[in-house]
Amino acid sequence: MNEILSGNNLRGFAAELIATFTFIFMGVGAIGVVLGAGFTLVSPTDNAGLVIIALGHGLGIFLGVVVIGRITGAHMNPAITIAAIISGNTGLVRGFSFILGQLIGSSFAIYLLGVFVWSIPNLGVQTLSTPTGDGLVIEVILTFFLVFTVFATMIDKRGNAALAPLAIGVVIFVDHLIAVPLTGASMNPARSFGPAIIHGQWPDHWVYWAGPIIGAVTAALAYVMIFGTKDDQAKFGAISLKSE
Helix, strand or coil: CCCCCCHHHHHHHHHHHHHHHHHHHHHHHHHHHHHHCCCCCCCCCCHHHHHHHHHHHHHHHHHHHHHHHHHHCCCCCHHHHHHHHHCCCCCHHHHHHHHHHHHHHHHHHHHHHHHHHCCCCCCCCCCCCCCHHHHHHHHHHHHHHHHHHHHHHHHCCCCCHHHHHHHHHHHHHHHHHHHCCCCCCCCCHHHHHHHHHHHCCCCCCCHHHHHHHHHHHHHHHHHHHHHCCHHHHHHCCCCCCCCC
16 A cells, blocks of 8 residues: 555656546547537548547647656556556556556546536447457557557657657557547547546447557567567566556
């Protein structure tokens, strides 16, 4: 308990809460713009709506990485945090505080959007418009792209951290262009959890945890084993309880 309530963990919790709140508020708020402006996003041909939604999520992630990156690495995503824990880059206790902050930040953002900004039923709730198995595979692939980019730019100390916000934002932007009409383009259990719990809608919710986590762990394993140093490879799977 002392480890969980340490100043280091509480700062990490607060940073991830604020960053995830920012990302979700901007991303789902952009969906509200599309729906509130009279657009109906029903197919990949709704180009204007897709671009608005993709930009909202991409710029939200970009801002979160710029502001919080130096504090926690700006995960804003339980799947990324789990990959960082398994790869030995984040302690288990600290990772738990990150995930808790991410889920609370997402839920709070959706609540405030519904109360003060957009009175749209089930705003932000993600559902599959493709068979469940296909949706799962899509989420695995999209998250693989995202987490591989995160490891290459943010987690690997040899990466170009200055370009990390742009690189990660671009991946989020393009992944949304590809998959919003198919799965909602989650890549992030927190992104799906907030709308689900606030609106009480849980269709196929397990896909939005399983897909991103599988994709994230696979990306971490691929990056570390192919491009990581020997030290990186040695600590993969050596889960630490530290709050560092």
